[in-house]
Amino acid sequence: MKTIVRPYGDTTGDGMTQVSFTLPIPHDKLAEGAALQLAAKMGLEPAMLVHAKQIGDGFTFFVVYGSVRHLVELDKVQVVQRDFDLLSAKEVNTIVKQRLRRKLSVVGACIGTDAHTVGIDAILNLKGIAGEKGLEYYRELKVLNMGAQVTVPELVAAARSEKADAVLVSQVVTQRDAHLHNTREMSAAFREAFPAGKRPLLIVGGPRFDEMMTQELGVDRIFGRGTTPREVASYLVHRVAREGR
Incomplete structure (x- = not known):
């Protein structure tokens, strides 16, 4: 090569x-x-x-x-390579049912003043995107889509109420790095609200995120432009069901 x-x-x-x-x-x-x-x-x-x-x-x-x-x-290019298997809907459902023995709970939202729900809807809603069904299609996933302009306290409360395994946040508005400020605020709030080892996975996505900034932003995974529901579902299974997180 x-x-x-x-x-x-x-x-x-x-x-x-x-x-x-x-x-x-x-x-x-x-x-x-x-x-x-x-x-x-x-x-x-x-x-x-x-x-x-x-x-x-x-x-x-x-x-x-x-x-x-x-x-x-x-050889000097740094990117985040996919480190998990890309699974079908049937495989996702089977693994969740066998490993968790309950439904995997997912809460999603656009936080702050961001009113662009196209991204979060594409991942969560049944219709999905690019020929792929959203997470609502997976029978072993329980999905709550909170929509747009959700405050961080509201998101934390919903995650607690739903006993969320994962929280998905979409950020499209990037003026003055609003997506970065909102993500840091969100991750700090979850670390304050949940004890160590009990916090849900924090996953953010949007076209302007740098996938290398997970540690800096305090999240578990960043998904960029072109991410599909199947990728997100496969990652959730990889982290929550297979690793027993």
Whole structure:
């Protein structure tokens, strides 16, 4: 396997890269020159301006295309690899029934001021996403979807009432790192409310999370863009049923 690679555009290894950005200036020749200057400082050389359009009053959106000299060292890339088996719904139900001898309890919500429920609904609701049924489809899982704009105290209370094995939190709003602040507040509240070893699994998901930040945010798992209900269900079985957490 190759350990060093370069971006590919027209020919193998030519380093061609396309990027887009917005500058807070109206669209004119000066703006186009500014976009090319920025592209050069980013390492695109030579850079070509392939698209420029004013968006609103005093803002211009650009797409630039150019070659970079940077190399990607694959052996230094750090990612969170899936460390559990991807199971079918039947396998999940069977393992939960055999190992727990009760239903696995899951509570999900969007916390803080976040009102974007598409992500949490895709994982929890019966209809699911991308051809996969949500966790409500799994007969051995008991699911409570609290919806949007749930406060942390409300989430803690629901987890206690439902005797939750796992708490799933979706965060889409990321202005001023709101998703990070909310997650830290949530994890701190659960550690204060539950004794060691009795706390439910804390799982967060959203398009802007860094999956490497579990320890920093005080959660057990972070799922990013493209996560499916099957992945979440398989992880829950891996942690709760198989490990006896």
